[in-house]
Amino acid sequence: xxxxxxxxxxxxxxxxxxxxxxxxxxxxxxxxxxxxxxxxxxxxxxxxxxxxxxxxxxxxxxxxxxxxxxxxxxxxxxxxxxxxxxxxxxxxxxxxxxxxxxxxxxxxxxxxxxxxxxxxxxxxxxxxxxxxxxxxxxxxxxxxxxxxxxxxxxxxxxxxxxxxxxxxxxxxxxxxxxxxxxxxxxxxxxxxxxxxxxxxxxxxxxxxxxxxxxxxxxxxxxxxxxxxxxxxxxxxxxxxxxxxxxxxxxxxxxxxxxxxxxxxxxxxxxxxxxxxxxxxxxxxxxxxxxxxxxxxxxxxxxxxxxxxxxxxxxxxxxxxxxxxxxxxxxxxxxxxxxxxxxxxxxxxxxxxxxxxxxxxxxxxxxxxxxxxxxxxxxxxxxxxxxxxxxxxxxxxxxxxxxxxxxxxxxxxxxxxxxxxxxxxxxxxxxxxxxxxxxxxxxxxxxxxxxxxxxxxxxxxxxxxxxxxxxxxxxxxxxxxxxxxxxxxxxxxxxxxxxxxxxxxxxxxxxxxxxxx
Numbered sequence: 001x002x003x004x005x006x007x008x009x010x011x012x013x014x015x016x017x018x019x020x021x022x023x024x025x026x027x028x029x030x031x032x033x034x035x036x037x038x039x040x041x042x043x044x045x046x047x048x049x050x051x052x053x054x055x056x057x058x059x060x061x062x063x064x065x066x067x068x069x070x071x072x073x074x075x076x077x078x079x080x081x082x083x084x085x086x087x088x089x090x091x092x093x094x095x096x097x098x099x100x101x102x103x104x105x106x107x108x109x110x111x112x113x114x115x116x117x118x119x120x121x122x123x124x125x126x127x128x129x130x131x132x133x134x135x136x137x138x139x140x141x142x143x144x145x146x147x148x149x150x151x152x153x154x155x156x157x158x159x160x161x162x163x164x165x166x167x168x169x170x171x172x173x174x175x176x177x178x179x180x181x182x183x184x185x186x187x188x189x190x191x192x193x194x195x196x197x198x199x200x201x202x203x204x205x206x207x208x209x210x211x212x213x214x215x216x217x218x219x220x221x222x223x224x225x226x227x228x229x230x231x232x233x234x235x236x237x238x239x240x241x242x243x244x245x246x247x248x249x250x251x252x253x254x255x256x257x258x259x260x261x262x263x264x265x266x267x268x269x270x271x272x273x274x275x276x277x278x279x280x281x282x283x284x285x286x287x288x289x290x291x292x293x294x295x296x297x298x299x300x301x302x303x304x305x306x307x308x309x310x311x312x313x314x315x316x317x318x319x320x321x322x323x324x325x326x327x328x329x330x331x332x333x334x335x336x337x338x339x340x341x342x343x344x345x346x347x348x349x350x351x352x353x354x355x356x357x358x359x360x361x362x363x364x365x366x367x368x369x370x371x372x373x374x375x376x377x378x379x380x381x382x383x384x385x386x387x388x389x390x391x392x393x394x395x396x397x398x399x400x401x402x403x404x405x406x407x408x409x410x411x412x413x414x415x416x417x418x419x420x421x422x423x424x425x426x427x428x429x430x431x432x433x434x435x436x437x438x439x440x441x442x443x444x445x446x447x448x449x450x451x452x453x454x455x456x457x458x459x460x461x462x463x464x465x466x467x468x469x470x471x472x473x474x475x476x477x478x479x480x481x482x483x484x485x486x487x488x489x490x491x492x493x494x495x496x497x498x499x500x501x502x503x504x505x506x507x508x509x510x511x512x513x514x515x516x
Contacts, residue, residue, distance in 0.1 A: 001123075002031045002507045005143055007131045007433065008154035009037030010044020011488055012475040012496070014107055015068055016152055019500035021118045022074050029507035030121035036143070038130045042107025045157035049104035051181060054211045056097045056386055058204055059488060060252050064103060066110035068490045068497060076117045078110050096252045097383040103488070131433060136442060140470050150503055152458065153473040158432045161424035165200060173198070173415040179205050182212040188231065191417050193217075197233045198411050201421035202240035202404060203377070207386050209421050210236055210393055226392040236399045237415070243405030244313025245321045245390065246381030247337050248328040255330030256297075256338070264292035265346045272350030277359030279368040283307050286347055286375075290339040297334050304336060308367070310374040311336050317401045318394045325387045341379040348379075349492055352483045357456055362448035365480070372483075426479035426486070427451045434477045443468065449480035457498035472499050 004020065006013045017035055024031055035041060043049065057064075064081035079087065084106050085094055111126075118124050134151060135142040141151045160166075166177035176190050191197060191213060199206050215221065217231035250256045268289035275281040284307050291304040305311070314320030326332040344351075355368060382390070393399040403411040412418065427450025428435045434452050437443040444463040446453040453461040458472040474496055476485045482493055 002150065002503070002510055003140075003148045004031055004033045004150045004152070004503060005131075005141070005148040006033065006035045006152045006154060007037075007134075007143075008044075008156055008475070009035045009039070009041040009126060010154065010156045010475075011042065011047065011107060012044075012156065012485075013037065013152075013154035014042050014066070014111060015490060016154060016474060016496045016499060017124065018066060018076070018078065018110070018114060019068050019074075019497050020503055021114055021122055021124060022069050022076050023500050023504035024122045024507060025076060025117075025119055026074050027504050027508050028121075029504055029510075031503070031507045032123040033125070034148075035124075035126045036129060036131045037126070038128055040108060040128075041111040041126050043104055045180065047100050047104035047107060048181065049101050049108055051099075051101045051104070052183070052212070052216060053099040053101060054215045055100050055182065055208050056383065057100050057103060058097070058249075058380075058383060058386075060096050061094065061098055061103075062096070062252070063487075063489045064106070065490055066107065076114065078113055078117075081106050084109060093253070097385055132436075134433065134437060134442070134471075148470070150470050150506070151472070152499060153434055153471075153477060154475050155433055155477055156475055158424035158429035158476075160431055161429050163422075164424070165418070165420040165422075169418075171412060171415070171418060173412065173418050176417060176419040179209045179212075179419065179421055182208065182216065186212045186216070186419075188217070191233060191419070193231045194234045195416035196235045196237065196414050197417045197419060198237045198239065198403075198415040199419045199421045200239060200408070202238035202242070202245055203421070204246070204382060205423055206238055206240075206421040207382055207390055209419055210399060211386070211389060214393060214398065215389070221389055221392055226389070226396040226398065228396070228398070232398065233417075234398075236393070237403050237411050238399070238401065238421075239403050239406065239408050239411045242313060242377055244317045244377075245324075245387075245401075245404075247341055247378040248321070248324040248381055248387040249383050250328045250338070250342070251330070251384050254328070256328075256334065256342075259293070259296055261293055261296060261342075261346070264289055264296070267292075268343065268347045269350040272347055272354045275354045277355060279355065279360055279364045279371075280307070282351055282354050283368070283371055285350070286340070286343050289347060290336070290343040293342055294334070294336065294339040297339070304339070308371050310340060310371075310378065313405070317404045318391070321387065321391050321394065324381075325384060325391060328384045328387065337378045340375060341381075344375045344379040348484060352492060356483045357481055358446055358449070358453075365448050369480070425450065426476035428477060432477070434473065443471070443473075446481045451476075451478040451481045454478050454481055454495070456495060457502050458495040459499075459502075474499070 067078040069075040218229040220227040271285035460468040
């Protein structure tokens with residue numbers, strides 16, 4: 001019997017386990033599958049079922065589905081997220097941006113369903129521990145002296161990174177080195193009531209920190225704004241390289257969703273499909289699609305900037321946030337930031353397919369990476385519900401955006417507490433399992449990319465492209481080779497399904513006496 005280890009039981013690890021279990025079930029093959037993670041299956045870095053409800057999903061919940069083979073014949077019949085929510089008593093219309101804890105409960109339920117639905121010949125179990133080392137032996141791998149024929153690394157967010165403020169922090173103010181879990185790090189002892197808090201970062205993690213220090217301390221939001229409880233800090237001061245807040249995602253059922261954009265989206269995707277790995281063709285498709293979208297929204301011809309040029313943040317970040325929220329809710333005419341953000345979201349699947357797996361030269365990749373970094377804050381920002389809360393905190397004088405584009409040292413002058421709201425980056429990160437393997441020469445970093453080199457079926461590759469037997473990787477540690485790993489989508493990346501098909505075929509060949 002083939003022994004499989006999945007290292008990491010966040011969403012990526014669970015999705016891979018589901019695909020493998022489904023393929024094994026329909027092929028009558030046998031395998032032993034062990035999923036390693038110190039946390040319960042499905043939790044990962046962002047979906048702990050015990051986190052507070054003010055920490056919300058930042059993507060439309062419609063994409064969440066534990067069944068990666070629905071309507072394909074390779075399915076265990078697991079419920080999708082919406083079906084499960086209705087089954088728990090939620091009423092329509094379902095919130096498009098529910099608490100992340102709700103996603104965690106759903107994934108935990110689906111793990112239980114997996115255990116119940118796999119046949120006896122498929123042994124599936126969870127081992128509650130972190131794996132810090134893999135050792136190659138023969139054709140397989142050792143984890144704690146136990147042999148596995150196949151290992152899949154899905155380790156998700158790194159726990160630490162060299163750029164974290166905790167390394168060498170010498171400021172006079174105490175440092176809170178991370179945000180999550182918020183009930184561990186953002187306590188009233190660490191961040192006292194009435195203090196001035198300076199935060200590095202102004203993106204989604206910063207918003208979660210703000211809500212934990214306000215709503216999480218019995219502050220109250222209503223249509224009139226934010227009402228202090230007295231337990232929150234007196235001032236929260238973000239500082240960020242971009243100099244502004246992220247653009248707000250449109251409400252999925254809002255007026256912008258009714259715009260007739262489909263023909264332009266399809267045209268943009270077709271251009272991406274024909275790009276042949278050419279970054280300039282893909283970016284031109286994005287900018288052209290944005291121009292088409294803007295013409296539809298404006299009701300006439302408009303001009304867009306040259307390809308690669310993204311509008312800079314407004315000089316007044318609060319004014320910009322207020323306008324972005326109004327656009328997202330359909331209360332004012334959208335502009336270029338909305339058009340570029342919507343085009344990037346709509347064409348993202350085409351971008352992933354066109355430019356992933358090192359189809360792009362190293363020199364061209366840098367231009368893509370720069371464009372992607374500029375587009376992400378305008379495409380993948382907060383949902384309206386959280387943006388409205390952030391704006392209310394600004395209007396109440398609790399969030400002070402005056403240093404947002406300023407000098408870090410100036411902001412620190414009045415700080416009582418400093419919070420690092422910047423997460424470790426994707427790719428190979430020092431101190432993590434895959435980085436240890438690279439240092440020992442067992443995996444390779446893709447040339448000019450941040451992540452480990454992998455084939456389209458997730459198999460790890462050597463520096464010359466040779467498959468590494470029995471070792472595969474999914475998720476953040478493959479970033480840039482596989483583009484855009486921070487997603488719950490089952491359709492954006494086919495790697496997990498391809499990996500599962502390959503492993504199931506190997507298991508089936510063993511069952512009939514072929515192979516090992």
